[in-house]
Amino acid sequence: MPASLPSNVIPLHVPTLQSACSQCNLRELCLPLGLSDSELDMLDAVIGGRRKLKRGQYLYRSGDAFEAIYAIKAGFFKTDVLTEDGRDQVTGFQMTGEVLGLDGIGTELHTCNAVALEDSEICLIPFTDLERLSSEVHTLQRHFHKMMSREIVRDHGVMMLLGKMRAEERLATFLLNLSQRFMARGYSAAEFHLRMTREEIGSYLGLKLETVSRAFSRFQDEGFISVHQKHICILDIQGLKMIMTHPPSSSGT
Amino acid sequence: MPASLPSNVIPLHVPTLQSACSQCNLRELCLPLGLSDSELDMLDAVIGGRRKLKRGQYLYRSGDAFEAIYAIKAGFFKTDVLTEDGRDQVTGFQMTGEVLGLDGIGTELHTCNAVALEDSEICLIPFTDLERLSSEVHTLQRHFHKMMSREIVRDHGVMMLLGKMRAEERLATFLLNLSQRFMARGYSAAEFHLRMTREEIGSYLGLKLETVSRAFSRFQDEGFISVHQKHICILDIQGLKMIMTHPPSSSGT
DNA sequence: CACCCTGTTTGATCTGTGTCAACGTCCCTG
DNA sequence: CAGGGACGTTGACACAGATCAAACAGGGTG
Numbered sequence: 228m229p230a231s232l233p234s235n236v237i238p239l240h241v242p243t244l245q246s247a248c249s250q251c252n253l254r255e256l257c258l259p260l261g262l263s264d265s266e267l268d269m270l271d272a273v274i275g276g277r278r279k280l281k282r283g284q285y286l287y288r289s290g291d292a293f294e295a296i297y298a299i300k301a302g303f304f305k306t307d308v309l310t311e312d313g314r315d316q317v318t319g320f321q322m323t324g325e326v327l328g329l330d331g332i333g334t335e336l337h338t339c340n341a342v343a344l345e346d347s348e349i350c351l352i353p354f355t356d357l358e359r360l361s362s363e364v365h366t367l368q369r370h371f372h373k374m375m376s377r378e379i380v381r382d383h384g385v386m387m388l389l390g391k392m393r394a395e396e397r398l399a400t401f402l403l404n405l406s407q408r409f410m411a412r413g414y415s416a417a418e419f420h421l422r423m424t425r426e427e428i429g430s431y432l433g434l435k436l437e438t439v440s441r442a443f444s445r446f447q448d449e450g451f452i453s454v455h456q457k458h459i460c461i462l463d464i465q466g467l468k469m470i471m472t473h474p475p476s477s478s479g480t
Numbered sequence: 481m482p483a484s485l486p487s488n489v490i491p492l493h494v495p496t497l498q499s500a501c502s503q504c505n506l507r508e509l510c511l512p513l514g515l516s517d518s519e520l521d522m523l524d525a526v527i528g529g530r531r532k533l534k535r536g537q538y539l540y541r542s543g544d545a546f547e548a549i550y551a552i553k554a555g556f557f558k559t560d561v562l563t564e565d566g567r568d569q570v571t572g573f574q575m576t577g578e579v580l581g582l583d584g585i586g587t588e589l590h591t592c593n594a595v596a597l598e599d600s601e602i603c604l605i606p607f608t609d610l611e612r613l614s615s616e617v618h619t620l621q622r623h624f625h626k627m628m629s630r631e632i633v634r635d636h637g638v639m640m641l642l643g644k645m646r647a648e649e650r651l652a653t654f655l656l657n658l659s660q661r662f663m664a665r666g667y668s669a670a671e672f673h674l675r676m677t678r679e680e681i682g683s684y685l686g687l688k689l690e691t692v693s694r695a696f697s698r699f700q701d702e703g704f705i706s707v708h709q710k711h712i713c714i715l716d717i718q719g720l721k722m723i724m725t726h727p728p729s730s731s732g733t
Numbered sequence: 734c735a736c737c738c739t740g741t742t743t744g745a746t747c748t749g750t751g752t753c754a755a756c757g758t759c760c761c762t763g
Numbered sequence: 764c765a766g767g768g769a770c771g772t773t774g775a776c777a778c779a780g781a782t783c784a785a786a787c788a789g790g791g792t793g
Binding site for chain 4: 735741749752755761762763
């Protein structure tokens with residue numbers, strides 16, 4: 228197991244590596260951390276298969292019956308919820324090694340939409356199988372519980388962002404979070420392509436797309452990043468961190 | 481088991497009733513729904529004791545070691561998170577029958593503060609015991625997973641509220657949610673006391689206390705509610721629902 | 734009963750972000 | 764390579780909610 232992956236920088240989900248495995252490289256994905264080889268073999272038995280999705284395809288929709296959770300083997304997704312009156316809110320962006328579908332356990336119906344933002348591949352994990360196995364394999368149970376809890380903690384971070392931060396702080400936080408997650412997967416922390424539109428970023432951050440665009444421009448003018456369409460270079464991480472944590476005047480409350 | 485409790489109106493947690501039980505009325509609280517009597521007896525064995533808290537006391541603080549989750553036997557709590565630069569965000573208000581502490585599972589450290597907003601009493605459920613038992617009792621495992629998932633779905637609702645709604649929509653949503661949760665516990669849906677200050681409501685809703693106060697005043701002027709300090713009467717539920725779901729002009733995006 | 738402290742209401746003004754609109758850029762397709 | 768459509772940028776202006784400030788209400792406590 229390759230060592231020294233930054234894993235506790237922020238409430239990310241979990242790093243991904245390369246390696247073969249019977250059905251899919253789940254061994255390297257979210258669930259199995261800390262399991263022994265024999266336990267991993269049991270887990271393999273529970274993978275219900277793979278599925279490929281084209282850009283724009285839905286993995287599931289709000290209202291669909293919940294049957295499985297999904298580990299992203301490769302690709303990039305967004306999840307969103309919508310109200311009866313047609314407003315929608317992006318609740319997250321998920322990348323390789325992260326898990327989708329936890330929203331459906333409670334009601335046995337999915338409560339949000341999950342859409343691929345690029346051609347992607349997922350591993351399907353039938354939930355009843357997962358529950359059965361996790362009651363036998365303590366480390367798997369523990370890992371699954373931690374995963375759900377981390378999702379709750381992540382959501383709290385988003386509440387903070389939406390409730391207390393200004394536009395530029397939100398975008399800086401967003402960029403730094405993406406950067407860390409790419410880095411944890413072995414990609415560059417400084418240079419990456421955004422898979423989502425300005426409108427989707429705005430929806431996630433509680434902003435209009437024009438505001439997102441203006442904030443990008445200002446970050447570029449200030450020399451913190453360079454932006455060309457969806458291509459981002461972070462030139463001054465410290466600068467972004469300053470924006471994130473230093474509200475212009477009064478903090479608190 | 482008393483029938484006809486409204487349980488699927490909104491992603492609430494779970495209703496509470498009166499009845500005796502060995503250590504605490506957990507039988508009627510969050511976890512046990514759907515368990516047989518013998519399974520309930522097993523669950524009783526796992527309750528680690530009770531604890532009383534005075535108004536203002538912390539049940540746990542961010543950074544505390546995570547050891548147990550807590551079922552509220554009676555009382556009212558808020559949870560909040562804070563950033564390094566001192567801003568804090570209320571992430572939820574919890575009442576009798578709801579559960580606290582799920583945020584700590586992921587890192588084995590609590591990531592938010594939980595404070596009693598009135599004198600309260602909780603049942604302590606040591607997490608290792610809960611995990612052990614839930615691997616033996618399938619219905620308990622299932623119930624616990626549903627509980628965590630519902631918390632995630634609730635958080636998505638808050639994101640929608642913070643990301644897409646205007647001040648009055650947020651407050652109307654908040655009041656209607658409280659109303660339903662009081663109703664589900666056998667209290668009046670129309671008349672209740674707020675346990676939290678305007679500032680705490682504002683923090684939860686991403687608004688300043690003055691804005692909360694003005695929205696209350698406007699609801700009263702319009703005849704939707706009457707407000708006297710923390711005492712609220714809902715006079716026109718439909719009116720509030722209209723505010724919640726009918727943005728003044730353009731919706732969507 | 735007077736005092737104080739915390740919480741609430743209300744008014745006047747300011748400002749960050751939304752809204753509307755025009756234009757630019759890239760990519761895909763024929 | 765021309766045309767079209769989706770996406771992004773930028774500007775001018777409007778407005779919801781923040782900020783600042785003052786006054787009020789209630790509820791403990793000496």
